[in-house]
Amino acid sequence: MIRDLATNDFFYLLFAARWTVALAVVSIIGGSLIGVVVMVLRVVPIPPAKWLAVAYIQTIQGTPLLGQLFIIFFGIGVLGYDVSPWIAATVAFSVYSGAFLGEIWRGSVQAVPKTQWEASASIGLSFLEQLRYVVIPQAVRFSIPPTIGFWVHLVKNTSLASIIGFIELTRAGQIINAATFRPMTVYLVIAVLYFCICFPLAKMSERLEGKLRVAR
Amino acid sequence: MSLVEIDRIHKSFDDLEVLRGVSLDIDEGEIVAVIGRSGSGKSTLLRCINGLEPIQAGTIWVDGEQVNAPETDLRKLRQKVGIVFQSFNLFPHLTVERNITLGLTVVKKMAVEEARKIARQAIAQVDLEDKLSAYPDMLSGGQQQRVAIARSLAMSPKLMLFDEITSALDPELIGEVLRVLAKLAEDGMTMMVVTHEIGFARNVAHRLVFMHNGEIWEEGAARAVLDNPKTEELKNFLGSVLI
Numbered sequence: 001m002i003r004d005l006a007t008n009d010f011f012y013l014l015f016a017a018r019w020t021v022a023l024a025v026v027s028i029i030g031g032s033l034i035g036v037v038v039m040v041l042r043v044v045p046i047p048p049a050k051w052l053a054v055a056y057i058q059t060i061q062g063t064p065l066l067g068q069l070f071i072i073f074f075g076i077g078v079l080g081y082d083v084s085p086w087i088a089a090t091v092a093f094s095v096y097s098g099a100f101l102g103e104i105w106r107g108s109v110q111a112v113p114k115t116q117w118e119a120s121a122s123i124g125l126s127f128l129e130q131l132r133y134v135v136i137p138q139a140v141r142f143s144i145p146p147t148i149g150f151w152v153h154l155v156k157n158t159s160l161a162s163i164i165g166f167i168e169l170t171r172a173g174q175i176i177n178a179a180t181f182r183p184m185t186v187y188l189v190i191a192v193l194y195f196c197i198c199f200p201l202a203k204m205s206e207r208l209e210g211k212l213r214v215a216r
Numbered sequence: 217m218s219l220v221e222i223d224r225i226h227k228s229f230d231d232l233e234v235l236r237g238v239s240l241d242i243d244e245g246e247i248v249a250v251i252g253r254s255g256s257g258k259s260t261l262l263r264c265i266n267g268l269e270p271i272q273a274g275t276i277w278v279d280g281e282q283v284n285a286p287e288t289d290l291r292k293l294r295q296k297v298g299i300v301f302q303s304f305n306l307f308p309h310l311t312v313e314r315n316i317t318l319g320l321t322v323v324k325k326m327a328v329e330e331a332r333k334i335a336r337q338a339i340a341q342v343d344l345e346d347k348l349s350a351y352p353d354m355l356s357g358g359q360q361q362r363v364a365i366a367r368s369l370a371m372s373p374k375l376m377l378f379d380e381i382t383s384a385l386d387p388e389l390i391g392e393v394l395r396v397l398a399k400l401a402e403d404g405m406t407m408m409v410v411t412h413e414i415g416f417a418r419n420v421a422h423r424l425v426f427m428h429n430g431e432i433w434e435e436g437a438a439r440a441v442l443d444n445p446k447t448e449e450l451k452n453f454l455g456s457v458l459i
């Protein structure tokens with residue numbers, strides 16, 4: 001039976017969009033925590049730490065996100081644990097984001113002139129202190145555009161979580177479309193909703209970038 | 217024992233030997249100027265003294281500690297050795313005051329108030345009291361370089377290393393930085409000054425070292441060496457720089 005589109009359908013989509021945002025936000029937080037660790041391991045002058053980080057980055061960047069979702073969702077199930085789509089999706093997206101953010105931030109850290117490391121070493125700062133007080137505050141500026149670019153990419157990629165039964169914006173749209181068969185309207189609304197999530201991010205990027213000082 | 221004892225050090229970057237058996241002692245309160253052509257190893261020598269560059273052979277002692285021994289805590293050692301670079305290298309995201317207090321609060325674990333007091337003293341030594349809350353990019357090159365000097369001085373170093381600190385400055389700004397150095401000299405600071413300012417070397421330095429091809433080619437009392445260069449290389453060098 002095909003029914004007509006109703007106002008309720010719009011609210012259903014809006015409600016589902018909250019899950020898209022929730023998944024993106026939690027994954028960004030989880031991914032940032034992992035990303036910081038990956039970045040530090042990547043720049044610390046200890047070769048095994050670097051190898052570990054590189055292996056992680058290569059594995060995640062070299063395999064499809066869809067596969068990672070499946071492996072975490074079904075793989076953990078095989079081990080006898082019951083994971084909800086929400087847990088599986090947040091874990092998978094965090095692990096995925098951690099690799100990309102770690103690599104983005106490594107690039108930003110390495111974009112800070114070597115002389116800043118030397119000047120801070122010369123007043124006696126340790127490696128982690130140099131990172132924390134001198135290098136990272138400056139790297140943040142370089143990292144803003146690619147980091148926010150990745151967030152936008154992540155928001156859109158959360159639609160993949162529908163595959164493991166997580167109902168977010170795209171999955172909700174499929175459900176409504178199946179009942180109403182109004183794909184143009186439904187997917188247009190969805191596109192607008194994604195845009196409404198992503199556009200403010202891009203704006204934020206511009207504003208933040210103007211504010212920070214770095215070595216030239 | 218001298219404050220700095222450098223004994224037959226060798227330093228290479230891959231296949232390029234940049235320091236070939238350099239030996240030099242610096243006594244407390246002594247001011248040593250280092251001159252030489254570009255690429256002769258002046259900066260590298262300075263950077264070896266505070267452990268920024270590792271060496272392949274020889275030994276460096278600073279205030280009784282061996283810089284190139286694995287057990288040496290370079291963080292501790294670097295608090296005793298200030299270095300100022302040609303390109304200032306201030307921390308651009310921090311105010312002048314925070315540039316100066318960073319090492320005090322983080323490395324020396326000093327309370328903020330105490331660190332600020334020292335920052336005010338250090339900035340007064342370079343005559344920039346009114347710039348404490350400025351950011352580096354709001355200052356002229358000469359002012360930035362003076363802040364860099366204050367940042368080092370705040371750590372109460374026993375030795376200051378200066379690497380061509382006026383070379384990146386417009387001519388009219390060189391004087392203000394050299395005056396700070398002269399004042400430090402009067403206060404009895406031990407200094408090693410790599411410079412192209414021959415006049416400064418003559419008037420302020422006690423001793424002069426001429427480096428050539430990674431070796432100390434000539435050294436002695438500053439005026440004596442400058443007035444009576446013994447080697448062709450130094451004669452040529454002095455002929456090629458503006459005095």
Ligand SMILES: Nc1ncnc2c1ncn2[C@@H]1O[C@H](COP(=O)(O)OP(=O)(O)OP(=O)(O)O)[C@@H](O)[C@H]1O
Pocket residue numbers: 229232234252253254255256257258259260261
């Ligand atoms: N990090 C490095 N890697 C490789 N080679 C280097 C490095 N730093 C310096 N060198 C080389 O070592 C030699 C000595 O350099 P150094 O900077 O000590 O010379 P300098 O006497 O300070 O010259 P200048 O007057 O131009 O500053 C040069 O040939 C330089 O190219």
Ligand SMILES: [Mg+2]
Pocket residue numbers: 258259260379380
């Ligand atoms: Mg040099």
